[in-house]
Amino acid sequence: HITGPGNATINGGTVNGNSAGREGGGLWNGSGIMTLDAVTIDANLALGDAADDGGAGVFNNGGTLNISNGTIISNNLATGTAASGGGLLSTAGDVTINDASFVANAANRAGGAIEIIDGNLNFTNASMINNDVNGTAGTAAPGNGGGLHVTGTSGTIIIATSTISGNAAANEGGGLWNQNGTVMNVSTSTIDNNSASEGGGVYNNGGAITNIMTSTISGNSASVSGGGVTNNGAVLDLNAVTIAMNSSTGIGGGIDAVNNVTLKNSIVALNTAASGLDVSGNVISNDYNLIGTDDLSVFASQANDLEEVSPLLGPLQDNGGTTFTHQLLNNSPAFDAGDPADLFTDQIGQSVFGTARDMGAFEAQAALSVSEFDFSSVLSVYPNPTNGVFAIEIGESIANDINLKVISITGKLVKEVTLGTGVNTVDINGLASGLYILNLTFDTNQVTHKLILN
Incomplete structure (x- = not known):
C-alpha cells in the first residue's frame, strides 16, 4: 500500500491470496508511479461494497500505473455488493498496459477485468479473457462490462492489437462498456465470444464516443439485443471492421443501433437474430460496406455498398499477426471493394493489395484463384x-x-x-x-x- 506520491517498481514475483476490506486486495497505488514488470497477481480479494471499492488485484488511486512484460492478473474477485474492477480499479490518473493478460477476474457491479472510474487507459498487445460481472464474485448489480467498464466522463481509452475474448456481463457490454463523455478508440483488435443481455461484444452508452477500426467482432452473443455491438451513445463509428457470426435472441444480431452507427469499408454479415439479423436501428453508410441481410430494411445503401450477398469468410483463426481474423475466401465479393483512397494497413499489418482495399478487417494478399495460366513460353x-x-x-x-x-x-x-x-x-x-x-x-x-x- 502506497498512500502518497511515492513510487514503486516490482520486477517478477507473485502477489497471491491477499484480502482487503475495501480496495486493492493485492496492490494499492496512491498518486505516485507504480510499475509492474513480469508479475503474477492471482487470487486476491477486495471486500468493499461501494461502487468505488474493488480492484481485487490492483487499485490505482489517481497515480500512474504501468503494467507490462508478461504480467498476469488472474482469478481476483471484487466481492462487495457494488464492487468494481475484479482485476484492476483505477479512480483517475494514467494506466498503461502492454503485453499483459487479465484472466478470469470478476466483480459484481462493473468491470470484470478492469474498471476505469476516470482518467486514461492505454491497453496494447494485451488480453482480457474469461472475466465476468455475471455472478462469479457474488450477485451482479447490475453487471456491466464483462471485460472493461468505463465510468468516467472525460478520459481517453485506447485499445490496440489486443484480444477481448470469452468475457460475460449479466447486463450490458460483454466485452467492452463505454460511458458518457469518454472517447474509446479500438484498433487492430479482436472482440470475440463475449456475452451479455445487450451488446454482447461492445456497449456504447450515453454521450460516449467509440471508434472501432481494422478490428474483428465475432461470435459474441446477446440475450436481448446487439449480439455484436449496441450503440446507445453519441457516436459509434466503424471503419474496416468485420462483424460476423454474432447472435442475438432478440434484435440486431450484428448491430443494434439505438442511436446512429456509421459504417465504412466494413462487413456485417453471417449474424443471427430473431429480427434484424445483421443490422437493426439507425445504421448509416459512409459507403463501401457489405451487409449480408437487411431484413428490417434499415440500411440506406450508397453507390458502392453491397447488400444481400455472402462475404465468403473463413473461420476466426490465426491468419498472421497477433490477433485472430476472418480471411476472405476465394471469389469473395469483398475483394478490392473498399474505398480506393483508404490505404491504411489491415488488422494484422498487411498492406492494401490490388486495385483497392478489401472490405472488412482482413486484406487478402492475392486475388486467390487456383486456375492455371499458360505462360510456359515466358x-x-x-x-x-x-x-x-x-x-x-x-x-x-x-x-x-x-x-x-x-x-x-x-x-x-x-x-x-x-x-x-x-x-x-x-x-x-x-x-x-x-x-x-x-x-x-x-x-x-x-x-x-x-x-x-x-
Missing part, C-alpha cells in the same frame, strides 16, 4: 510439387524485374522476393505442406501459378 516453375526449394526460369523477353509473392491458400503472404531473367532459386522450407499460389508481377502484367509443397 516463365517456368520446377520442380512442382517441391520439397522446399524450387526454381523459376524467366525468359529473355521479360526485360524488367519480376515481383514474386508466395501466398497461402488462406490469402496470407508468406514470402516475397524480386526475380531477374534466367534461373532463380526460391527456398520455402519451413512452410506447412499444401497448396500455394505464386503471384508474379512484371511490367503491367500479372500471372499466377499453383505450387504444391510436399
Whole structure:
C-alpha cells in the first residue's frame, strides 16, 4: 500500500491470496508511479461494497500505473455488493498496459477485468479473457462490462492489437462498456465470444464516443439485443471492421443501433437474430460496406455498398499477426471493394493489395484463384510439387524485374522476393505442406501459378 506520491517498481514475483476490506486486495497505488514488470497477481480479494471499492488485484488511486512484460492478473474477485474492477480499479490518473493478460477476474457491479472510474487507459498487445460481472464474485448489480467498464466522463481509452475474448456481463457490454463523455478508440483488435443481455461484444452508452477500426467482432452473443455491438451513445463509428457470426435472441444480431452507427469499408454479415439479423436501428453508410441481410430494411445503401450477398469468410483463426481474423475466401465479393483512397494497413499489418482495399478487417494478399495460366513460353516453375526449394526460369523477353509473392491458400503472404531473367532459386522450407499460389508481377502484367509443397 502506497498512500502518497511515492513510487514503486516490482520486477517478477507473485502477489497471491491477499484480502482487503475495501480496495486493492493485492496492490494499492496512491498518486505516485507504480510499475509492474513480469508479475503474477492471482487470487486476491477486495471486500468493499461501494461502487468505488474493488480492484481485487490492483487499485490505482489517481497515480500512474504501468503494467507490462508478461504480467498476469488472474482469478481476483471484487466481492462487495457494488464492487468494481475484479482485476484492476483505477479512480483517475494514467494506466498503461502492454503485453499483459487479465484472466478470469470478476466483480459484481462493473468491470470484470478492469474498471476505469476516470482518467486514461492505454491497453496494447494485451488480453482480457474469461472475466465476468455475471455472478462469479457474488450477485451482479447490475453487471456491466464483462471485460472493461468505463465510468468516467472525460478520459481517453485506447485499445490496440489486443484480444477481448470469452468475457460475460449479466447486463450490458460483454466485452467492452463505454460511458458518457469518454472517447474509446479500438484498433487492430479482436472482440470475440463475449456475452451479455445487450451488446454482447461492445456497449456504447450515453454521450460516449467509440471508434472501432481494422478490428474483428465475432461470435459474441446477446440475450436481448446487439449480439455484436449496441450503440446507445453519441457516436459509434466503424471503419474496416468485420462483424460476423454474432447472435442475438432478440434484435440486431450484428448491430443494434439505438442511436446512429456509421459504417465504412466494413462487413456485417453471417449474424443471427430473431429480427434484424445483421443490422437493426439507425445504421448509416459512409459507403463501401457489405451487409449480408437487411431484413428490417434499415440500411440506406450508397453507390458502392453491397447488400444481400455472402462475404465468403473463413473461420476466426490465426491468419498472421497477433490477433485472430476472418480471411476472405476465394471469389469473395469483398475483394478490392473498399474505398480506393483508404490505404491504411489491415488488422494484422498487411498492406492494401490490388486495385483497392478489401472490405472488412482482413486484406487478402492475392486475388486467390487456383486456375492455371499458360505462360510456359515466358516463365517456368520446377520442380512442382517441391520439397522446399524450387526454381523459376524467366525468359529473355521479360526485360524488367519480376515481383514474386508466395501466398497461402488462406490469402496470407508468406514470402516475397524480386526475380531477374534466367534461373532463380526460391527456398520455402519451413512452410506447412499444401497448396500455394505464386503471384508474379512484371511490367503491367500479372500471372499466377499453383505450387504444391510436399
